[in-house]
Amino acid sequence: QSMDSLKPELWTCSSNTCTKISIVNSKSNKVVTFNPRFTYPIFGESEQIFGYQDLEIILAFESKTFKPLINVKYSKKLDEDSLDGSKSPLDMLLEFFPSKDDLVIKDELQWTKSFESDSLDLPTLGELIDENGNISVYKCNIKDVKLLHQRIQIFTLFFIEGASYIDENDTNWDVYFIINNETKDILGYTTCYRFWKYGGHEEFDNLTTDYPIRSKISQFLIFPPYQNKGYGSILYTSLMNYWLTLANVKEITVEDPNEDFDYLRDVNDLKLLLKLGIQDQIEFDKKTASNSIISQKWIDKIKPTLKLESRQLIRLLEMLLLYKNA
Ligand code: ACO
Incomplete structure (x- = not known):
């Protein structure tokens, strides 16, 4: 090997740049590809991967079911000694998908075939809380959408700073999805937590209805291809209107909103x-x-x-x- 080929910069790439996410509509074959904003929870604080040339980490999701396909490609890889036992990008990524059997790795044909047998149908898993022309919002308890949530949750790491996975076994979590009725594409979703709101012993003793609760919006995300088209506003407004009609919801809060969310919330409030x-x-x-x-x-x-x-x-x-x- 020449000295040049050993230069570290030749073997280093930005994990934000080499990760490519696609959303594929299996009916129309429409594909939209974009980069993540953050990858540090997966590939480390510096967001760099060392040891490969022309590295591409490809993650594709089918737009209705979010069935994932993962493929890692590169033209050259340093020998194992130089990599000093560091984990491969594929293994690092796999740690964030709890259901390994559900993933398709590399085999695009198998992935495409899997759509035919994938019976995941979002509308049957939740309750319709709003319908607005072509757009519907569904409320689902986490226990009913565990698989779908396992497929989707990596988007919170990719697009929400400081996000971490929620406890999928805690049924106080609900997931609200916004979908396009015509294409069936899932446009975005939000995870929301129900806290019991204790209003003092007197109120508690006199309870005649459901427990009073405080609803917290935790993670709120519209997938990149559908951003800036008003869908975030529709999802937020549907949620607010729904909670305003529920007598036992006493207060609505948001966990760590970022600037973009604050803006969306202010405008719609x-x-x-x-x-x-x-x-x-x-x-x-x-x-x-x-x-x-x-x-x-x-x-x-x-x-x-x-x-x-x-x-x-x-x-x-x-x-x-x-x-x-x-
Ligand atoms: N056509 C074109 N533009 C429109 C339309 C329309 N029909 N309707 C609204 N817009 C404009 C709005 O006026 C607004 O523009 P402005 O900023 O110039 O006023 C802009 O689009 C954004 O509004 P929406 O489209 O309703 O918002 P969006 O669907 O893009 O959702 C969100 C906003 C949630 C921040 C989204 O961009 C996102 O998911 N970002 C990445 C993840 C993220 O940051 N999430 C929040 C983290 S904080 C938390 O989770 C609590």
Whole structure:
């Protein structure tokens, strides 16, 4: 071997660049390919893989069932001594798929054939909570969609910073999916947790209905090919409207929202408040440039109907004041 061929940079690649994710519609044969935003949970903090040339880590998912195909290709690999026992990219990836029997490795024909026998049909696994033209939102308990969730959950690592897998054996988790009725493509999903909301012993002793709960949006994701088309807003709004109708849901919270999610949430919460006419209940005192009418008492009164956390509600009221005064 020449000295040049031993240069470390020749054998190092960015795991974000060499990982290629595809979503394939098996009926129309439409394929969309994109890179992950993050791969550090899988390939390590530096997001680099050493030891290969022309490395390609290919992950393909069928758009209705998310049946996965994995293929790792490279033109050259360093000898085992130089790799010093480090795990292969394939093995590293496999650790994040709990159901090894369900995966197809390399064999594209077998993968394509598997669609014919894959009986996973999302609508039959959950409850329809919203239908909006061509788009439906289904609520599924984790126990009923374990396999589908096992196929899909790696997307949270790829696209949500700091994400980790949820406990799939805890049935307080629900998964809400948004699907296109025509193509049957799964467009995105969110994992949500039901906490029991203890409101003191008096409330508990007098309970006549279901336990009061706090709903938490944990991971929220629209798959890259379908982003910026309004689907995130539809999924979020369906969820809010659904929870607003459930008497036992007392509060709606979000776990570690990022900037993009905050934005989506603010825009859609504001639309909701405007629809409910909350802006007509607040007045802005122009003389003192402060709000004269928003009292804690009034906030306490509207809070249970809106089910928003105090911090979010106050942020939104401030935005409404600005909006009214504009
Ligand atoms: N056509 C074109 N654009 C539209 C349409 C439409 N019909 N409808 C809405 N839009 C615009 C919106 O106005 C908005 O644009 P703006 O930013 O210029 O105002 C933009 O599209 C985004 O709105 P949506 O399309 O509703 O949002 P999207 O479906 O892309 O979902 C999300 C947003 C969830 C952040 C998505 O991009 C995503 O999954 N990102 C990666 C993962 C992530 O960051 N998730 C949140 C982590 S935090 C957490 O999980 C709690």
